[in-house]
Amino acid sequence: MDTALPPWPYPFWIAHRGAGRLAPENTLAALRTGAALGWRMFECDVKLSADHVPFLLHDDTLGRTTDGHGRAAERSWDELAQLDAGRWHGPAFAGEPLPTLGAVARFVTGRGLALNIEIKPCPGRDTLTGALVAQAVRALWQGTALPPPLLSSFSPEALRAARDAAPELPRALLSPLWRADTLPEARSVGAVALVLQHRAWNGATLAAARAAGLRALAYTVNGPREVQRLTALGLDGLITDEVERFADRPDAAAGPAS
Numbered sequence: 529m530d531t532a533l534p535p536w537p538y539p540f541w542i543a544h545r546g547a548g549r550l551a552p553e554n555t556l557a558a559l560r561t562g563a564a565l566g567w568r569m570f571e572c573d574v575k576l577s578a579d580h581v582p583f584l585l586h587d588d589t590l591g592r593t594t595d596g597h598g599r600a601a602e603r604s605w606d607e608l609a610q611l612d613a614g615r616w617h618g619p620a621f622a623g624e625p626l627p628t629l630g631a632v633a634r635f636v637t638g639r640g641l642a643l644n645i646e647i648k649p650c651p652g653r654d655t656l657t658g659a660l661v662a663q664a665v666r667a668l669w670q671g672t673a674l675p676p677p678l679l680s681s682f683s684p685e686a687l688r689a690a691r692d693a694a695p696e697l698p699r700a701l702l703s704p705l706w707r708a709d710t711l712p713e714a715r716s717v718g719a720v721a722l723v724l725q726h727r728a729w730n731g732a733t734l735a736a737a738r739a740a741g742l743r744a745l746a747y748t749v750n751g752p753r754e755v756q757r758l759t760a761l762g763l764d765g766l767i768t769d770e771v772e773r774f775a776d777r778p779d780a781a782a783g784p785a786s
């Protein structure tokens with residue numbers, strides 16, 4: 529018999545990188561775009577500036593998604609705040625700044641939206657990032673009636689630090705594959721969910737996750753057939769870039785929007 533699953537207050541559909549395909553990823557412009565389309569939950573990547581301010585950025589370096597260059601972890605927040613994180617996507621987004629986690633918290637809590645914060649430490653900063661992001665989340669969501677953000681990471685070290693800093697926040701282990709140590713690792717971080725690359729989910733891996741009492745989510749699911757396969761399998765959530773194709777809606781769990 530399956531172990532009881534943890535409560536799951538989150539929508540089925542999660543917009544990847546803050547709905548970051550139609551607008552620059554991991555910015556407030558992306559969140560605004562997704563929210564306007566009716567999305568109710570967003571995934572975003574969070575790391576620390578040199579002076580320990582949590583902010584949104586996917587890469588360790590600044591060159592792909594900003595007009596800066598070099599390593600993000602070597603810049604203070606004052607320096608990072610000057611960068612343009614929108615022009616690379618298109619002229620309509622010129623001047624869009626990198627957002628702090630605090631600005632994102634204000635945006636989502638003000639609108640009753642849910643968040644999946646992927647803790648994405650720069651090299652060598654796993655423990656520091658996990659601890660400081662968890663502390664920030666605890667403070668930023670305190671007093672709201674909303675479900676707390678789901679903290680996820682490929683780094684078990686970051687998740688352990690998050691657990692030690694704010695044990696009440698739900699955690700999810702990210703992994704590109706199902707490995708022999710996937711379940712022991714999920715247990716070691718006190719995870720409530722496993723977020724696997726979508727091809728890693730099948731009947732056997734889902735049954736094993738369920739037996740371990742874990743919710744099951746997949747990234748990054750963009751094809752309608754794969755959406756149907758994973759929905760039929762019984763996953764709890766899908767992270768997608770296709771924010772126009774798979775609009776979030778009450779019956780979304782039945783399958784892709786037509």
Ligand code: G3P
Nearest residue numbers: 571573646680702747767
């Ligand atoms: O959180 C799931 C997904 O975002 C992981 O991949 O590289 O887009 O952060 P990535």
Ligand code: MG
Nearest residue numbers: 571572573646
């Ligand atoms: Mg991510």
